[in-house]
Amino acid sequence: MPSLSLLQTFFREVITRERSKRVTEPNLVMDDPDKVAAYTRAGREDGVMAPVYLFHCAQICEVIKPGDTVVDLGCGPATQLAMVARLNPDATVIGIDLSDEMLHRARDYVGGQSLRNVEFQAGDISNLAMFPDASVDALYSTVALHHLPDFATLEKTFSEISRVLKPGGGLYVVDFGHLKSEKSIAYFAHQYARQQPELFTLDYLYSLRAAFSRDDFVALTKKYFGERMAVKSTFLMPYMVAVKSPPRADLNNTLLKGELKNLYNRLPGYHKKDLSDLTLFFRLGGLQSQYLSHL
Template sequence: MPDLRLLSHFAREIFSRQRPQRIPEPVLLMDDPAQVEAFARAGREDGVIGQIYLLHSVQLCGLIRPGDRVIDLACGPATQLAQVARLNPQASFLGIDLAPAMLADARRHIAAQGLANVELAAGDMTDLRGIADASADVVMSTFALHHLPDTAALARCFGEIRRVLKPGGRVYLADFGRLRRDATMRFMSHRFADLQGPLFTTDFHNSLRAAFSLEDYRAAFPTLGPGLRLIPSPLAPFMVIIRSPAVQRVPQSARAEMRRLWQALPRFQRMDFEELRHAYKTRLHFIPGIR
C-alpha cells in the first residue's frame, strides 16, 4: 500500500508557493569518520537505503558495456561503485573523491568485495584535469552533486563530464532535488529515523536543504551536451536523474545478482523499490523489473 503520508506531503508540494533558499551543507567535504561510517552503513546492501542504490544499479547496467571505462564522480565509500562494478565485471571503473576518509572507507570496501576492476583516486568533480579528453565511456555519480557550493560549480562539473566523455559516451547522474516545503524535507529525512540513526538523519536533512532546484538543473543541463534526459521524480522532484538512453538490455548474469540483492532486502524496502520503479514509468523512461 502506498505511504499516504508521503502522498499527502507531495500533494502539498505541488500546490505550495514556497521557494526555500538553498542552504549548502555545513560540511561540504564529508570527511568526519563518524559521518562517513553512518553514510556507508545506510547505503550498504543491508542498509536502510539499499533499495535506492539497487534502483540506480539497474539503470546503470543498461548503459555499461563490456570493455567500457567508467568514472564515478565523488564515489564516497564506494557503495554504488562496488555494486555496479560487481554487476559489470568486464568493465573497468575509476572512483574519485576529495575526502580522504571517504576514500579510505572505499578502499576497505573494494578490498572486502574482492573487486579487481576498480581503481580509486583523489579528485575534484569540478576539475578533472588528471583525466584525458574523450577517455571515458560512461560517467556516473549518485548523491554527490548537492555537495557543490553553487550553480557555477554545477556547470563546471557538467562541462568536465562532457570533456572527458568519448563521442557517444553515456551519462548517469542522480541526486536530490530541492523541495519547496521545509516540512516535506523534514518528513523525508526522518521517515526511517528509527532505522538509520540520528547522525545519518541529520546529514540526510542537510542534504535535502543543500540540493539544487529543478530550475538549477535545467539551467546547467545544456552544458552536458545533446542526447540526454533530465527526469525528476513524479509529483515532486525529490530525486532528479540525468541520463543517456539505455544502449542494451540488462545482461542475464547481472539480472540474477540483482534478483538476489532484491530478495535480500527487507519487505518494506522491496515495496519502496517497486513503488519508485513504477512511479518513474513514463513515455521517456523505464526502469526494468528484476523479480
C-alpha cells in the same frame, strides 16, 4: 500503494506556494570520521539506502558496456561502486572523491570483496584534469552533486563531464531535487529516523536542503549535452532528478537481470516497498529500467 504520509507530502509539494531556499551543505567534503561511519553504515547494501542503490545500479548498468572505463564522481564509501563493479566485471570503474576518510573506507570495502576492476583517485569532481578529453566511456554519480557549493561549481562539473566523456558515451547522474516545502524536506529526512543513526538523519536533512533544483539540471543538461541526454525526475515532486544517456548495454542480458533479481530478493519487505515507490514515481516521471521490469 504509497503510504498516506508519502501521498500527503506529494500533494503538499504540488499545491504549496512556499519556495524553500537552497542552503549549502555544512560539510562540503565528507571527512568527519563519525559522519562518514554513520553514512557508511546506513549506506551499505543492507542499510536504509539499499533500495535506492539497487534502483540506481540498474540504471547505471544500462549505460555501461563490457570493456568500458567508467568513472564514479563522488564515490563515497563505494557501496554503489562495488555493486556496479561486481555486475560489470569486464568494465573498469574508477571512483573519485575528495575525502581521504571516504576513500579509506571505500578501499577497505572493495578490498574485502576481491574486486579487481576498481581503482580510486583523490580528486575534485569539478576539475577532472586527471582525465584527457574524450577518454571516458561512461560516467555516473549518485547523490553527490548537492555537496557542491554553488551553481557555478555545478556548471564546472557538467562542463568537465562533457569534456571527458567520449562521443556517444554513457551517463547517469542522479541527485536529490530541491523540494518546495521545508515540511516535505523534513518528512523525507526523518522517514527512517528510527532505523538509522541520528547523524545520518541530520546529514540527510542537510543534503535535501542543499539539493539543486530540477531547473538547474535541465538548464545545464541542455547547455552541455543538448538533446542527447534526458532529464527525468520523480513525478510532479522532483525529490530525485536524473540525467541519463540512451542505453548502451544489451538490455536482454539475462545474467545481469538475474543478479539484480537476486539482490532484490534479499531486500527485506519494507525495502522492497521503498523500491516499488521509487520505481513508480520515476516511471510516472518517464524514467524506467529494462533491468527492473521483471521484478
